Amino acid sequence: MLESFFNSFPLLLGSGNFLTIIFVIALGLLIGLFVGALPGLTTLMAMAIVLPISFFMDPLVGIPFLIGVYKGGIFGGSIPAILVSLPGTGASVATTFDGPPLTKMGKGRKALETALFSSVIADFSSDIVTILLIGPIALIALLIGPPELAAILFLSILIISSTSSGSVGKNMIMLAAGLFIAMIGQDPIAALSRFTFDVFELRAGVPLLPMLIGLFAIPEILINIETKAKEFVKTKLNLKKEEKLTWEEFLKLRKTILRSTVIGTTIGMIPGVGQVVAAFVGYAAAKNSSKTPEKFGKGELEGIAAPEAANNAVNGPTLVPLLTLGIPGDNITAILLGAFIAHGLRPGPELMSEQGSIVFAILLCMLIANILFLILGYFTMPLFSKVVTIKKSYLIPLTIIFAFAGSFVFRHNPADLYFLLFFGIFGYILKKLQFDVTPLVMAFILAPSLEYAFGQTLSLGDDNVLMYLLSERPIAALIIVSTPVITWKLFQRSKKLRDVATSLTSSQVKSR
Amino acid sequence: MNNLLKTLIAILAIINFSWIAKADYPEKPITMVIPFGPGGSHDLNARVFTSIIPQYLGNAIIVKLVPGASGQTGTAMVAQAKPDGYTLLFTHNYVDQLQHHVKKLPYKPLSDFVTVGRLNYAAACMIVLSKSKYQSVQDVFDAAKSSNGKLKLGHSGMWGATMVPMAQLMSWGKVNANLTPFKGGGPMVKGLLAGDVEAVLHFPSVIKGQGSKVRTLACGAKEKSLGTPPTFEELGFTGQIGYMDRILMAPAKTPPERIKILQDALSKLKDDKTFKKFMKRLGENMKFMSGPDYEKIRAEKSNNYKSLVKQMTKG
């Protein structure tokens, strides 16, 4: 394998194509960035459209093109999340906690740049880890089966719920609500309808993107409309001297970025967990380790760096099952698989042994994509951040148009607009009553996978699941045993935080 | 104000008001709904198909992915669409001919849709790990019997393309086994590689990628690329098994002339060199069947599935 690695360099540089490859990656990044920044247009869509074009290119040109679109798109979704609280995907939801407050303080550009640097550094690091450890990562992928996945997902939901702000009872009610909403529709294994009240539109369940946009973007919009203030951004700014990220501020973030990179890379190695969990766990971990956790959610740069780094660090290892075993982990890797196949390359054990240098060449292109993205991003971020300086009376209706268009094109189902509206009003009420919707969103996103993995485990364990776990799946057993311990510790820590918060509030009240 | 008016009129003059219906079909792009999620084999086949068909059809076909409810959401959307030939459905035989025997649907697949053509089919093969002890399908059956029905087999979705043939085999071999579901072909193969399950059914295009790690025991059709393992028919199974037909459907009330135009384009497409090249790369065959021919066997297949379901669910 080492030989393949070293052979990949001449393959990449030697072919007359190198400049074309660079150009094509940059083009892909820009396309992905702009598509990702338009709410409702997903990276997946962009890749699917570009896919046939890449068919007619050389494999070492076509596939890096798709990878460029992929990386650009993943970051692109963070832009509307930070600027107008419009999450493009589940992964950008965690960015809507601290992004919009920063934007309203006039620090939009700072937030965008934080997101950019965190994302690129984490992505780059995890790509290097992927290249170095591609073999072991493939082995880990095989070790994680349904029981392990179920245990990990269950633990993740608990971790994220117990580190949410607010009272335990309210968080758990939110968790239950998320599970309920996820349950509506067909069950993931046998496709039996549950709680659809004979409404056909509910048979496919509650759609993810309209719900996310409803829960996060609409309340922001409504709150902004409450007061017909002129400017979206509160302070008066001199546009030319808009606040950039300073070197000192960046240095303060390095621990968070490192921690999130480790979290994201680890989660990336576990097939089936994904970016969303990484983002939320990264956020929860940063909040937990911070000395000033009450600042999270109010405009804390760490609150941007943490989820952004984590969700990008997932990218590298996610490709490993595809490249080494020929198994796509999610829809995006499935499109990459299609691209490989259309070029006559069959990812899998055969490709690694016979044409391993191509695989490494593509991984190297991922590194190049990161570097290019840093440069491209640095010049385009200021453009994006200027968007929110237009008058509120224009910005709000235009944001609404995007929210609706984005929700509609998710499934091309007009009923989704009503889902959007319903969750918008619901989210507004929850926000006003100071509920943290994180447990709801997490439960909604993870419940189907958890239920599926759990069902698979029951099937594999046949009559005696307990024996099965203990005898054949030690990893899962270990995780299950440590879950209560971890949860209890987190619960204690968050209780301490809340007591601090309560004493702060009551002392504030007293001093009035 | 006057200037504004003039500009507006100029703009409107450029816009093509086409409420006078043109004679040629298709005069605008056609929508092809795929009732599955992105990245699957249908998606890939569709992308190849739609990138080449414009030259034969005179206009583009645009893929619209509408996943949900095991294909019901997308199928319902086409069933309710205007039958003017601008909305088509790209689906497979299990959704079209079997699903209505196991689920209450808001449409009747056999009467609400008519076949434009079958693009190709894929025939599933049974695979096991090369390092396992199974050398033939009979070995698997024996293992199922001796383990008292606890042998672990995998599939990629209830009533789907890899589950139905597996159930058919089990019922033919008169064995019981433990069927574990996986979320799609990829996880299913991973389950096999990890040893979570002992055998699965999958399609040759994917099996080839695993190289020497898996052993193919038998296939639904002759597969030269996999070393021509025995077919299920040769082993004694009567009837077609494991065939996933990729079929293009149109709402039943679509004007027949328009369906004919589509069918002509399809039959020209199948001889296109680039198309053949890409399909070969995808590992798919080119076993095209015309709409009318497929219609002839469609009702019969549905009846076969009906008796199969009855047999499998009688408890």
Place this chain on the structure above:
Amino acid sequence: MKLINITPNLVTSIISIVFGIFIFLKIPTEVEKPLLLFGQSSSEIDPKIVPAIISFMFFIFGLYTLFFEREDKSINVWPSFSKEMLLNVLVTIIFLFGYSLTFEPLGFVVSSFLLIFFLSNYMGNVNLKFVTLIAFIFPITVFFIFVNIMHVFLPAFPFLEMRIGNFLIM
């Protein structure tokens, strides 16, 4: 006459408890029964279990909130609303509802035009001509990008087809 302090947590907990009971009662009618496969249930987890667990969670955590957090001081206050705020929010919700209703019948461009025009004017502080221009240009641009470039679908103007060449623009 204020015997009970009606805090948000109190209301939440009661809703939670009631909802939990509601789900539980609805299980028999709302959960499809699995088909038998070879004599065994084709569903690994009994389909009634998940709703049962969820109803239990609502019930228990509702009770928990009721007993332990009813009087919680930290974030348990009713939000304050001025009449102006309430009015703005309600009007906006009505606009959004109207937008949803007209999205398909009138097409994306027309309904978006109406929304931008009316909402921007309502929010005030706008130049009428400029708003009309933006309300026209912006939806058409979004429509063009989404439909012709990204090949996704937004509802077109249903009464006549507006095209430039082969491109749908409205």
